Amino acid sequence: MKRIGMLTSGGDCQALNAAMRGVVKSITTCTKDVEIYGFLDGYRGLIYSNFRMLTSADFSGILTEGGTILGTSRTPFKTIQDPDENGLNKVEAMKQNYYKLQLDCLVILGGNGTHKTANLLREEGLNVITLPKTIDNDLWGTDMTFGFQSAVDIATQAIDCIHTTASSHGRVFIVEVMGHKVGWLTLNAGMAGGADIILIPEIPYDIDKVVEAIKKRHENGKRFTILAVAEGAISKEDAKLSKKEYKEKMKNYKYPSVSYEVAAKIQEKTGQEVRVTVPGHTQRGGSPCPYDRVFASRLGSEAGKMILEGEYGFMVGYKNREIVRVPLEDVAGKLKAIAPDASIVKEAKLLGISFGD
Ligand code: F6P
DSSP states (O other), X not given: OEEEEEEEOSSOOTTHHHHHHHHHHHHHTTOSOEEEEEETTTHHHHHTTOEEEEOGGGGTTOTTOOSOTTOOOOOOGGGTTSOOTTOOOHHHHHHHHHHHTTOSEEEEEEOHHHHHHHHHHHHTTOOEEEEEXXXXXXXXXXXXXXXXXXXXXXXXXXXHHHHHHHHHHTOEEEEEEOOTTOOHXXXXXXXXXXXXXXXXXXXXXXXXXXXXXXXXXXXXTOOOEEEEEETTOOBHHHXXXXXXXXXXXXXXXXXXXXXXXXXXXXXHHHOOOEEEEOOGGGGGOSSOOHXXXXXXXXXXXXXXXXXXXXXXXXXXXXXXXXXXXXXXXHHTTOBOOOOTTOHHHHHHHHTTOBOOO
């Protein structure tokens, strides 16, 4: 008999359900001797023993469903070792619930923060397998996370739609793309959507270089310019500030987000009309794209295989087109960012895309 606990933690993304379905299907194809405990709303469910017993029927028909059938929440790693408002030791509570249910392992689906807590639970002696989810694609140890390609599709569609209206009006348009502190989503959607300027956190921008690129397009007879701006994009001046100085500056920040600041400066320096579009959480919503359905199913299938083998302490990742097992201690706490001299950046620049640097 295998007793498996499962939870999804952090911001949701497409293909969480496909991944869980993959885990369960790959196990139940081999044995019916399995119990599945689905913890609700992320680590919160494990801490407060809020779970549902699930059967394979619960995982049927969810391949194409967005969101997560288990619900999710953010339980910051920073405070996971602090007692809750009633003095409960959250880590101990998770361990106790794990042992009380006599679980063989936990399957945890999440991004960066989730992996830090998953690794802590591993260090505390629990059997843990993780699956890499996030639209940000910023998880170390895997070339790709599920959710990313679906989000690229949505952000690209947003840029595609902006193209027609931008060209009709001859305006400058900014599409602000999610991605937290990295630019994978912006770079990929920007290239796919034919953005003229792409601003990502890894390459701090100089607003004068951005303006120069817009003016050059204008001089070349182009009526419009489209910028894909990462929500974490940062100017060269701001990038020089210490963390403390930057935090201080942001306290009095007058714009809703960085795109509005970039827009205001472009308008001021060029006199051109600038509009900002923020697709926001739509990038995390809806049905997973076919790539993510296949990818998440493959990751889930490997996790199921590991459970049957009793192999724990790994994230199931993707390296050089192969599904791989990456030790959790190697993954936790590391960010996968774009190297400013990465070949994709060089190729984009050769295509004439400005990074404002
Ligand atoms: O990590 C996924 C993500 O969508 C980021 O791209 C974004 O910065 C963040 O989550 C938004 O978080 P929330 O859903 O808590 O607003």
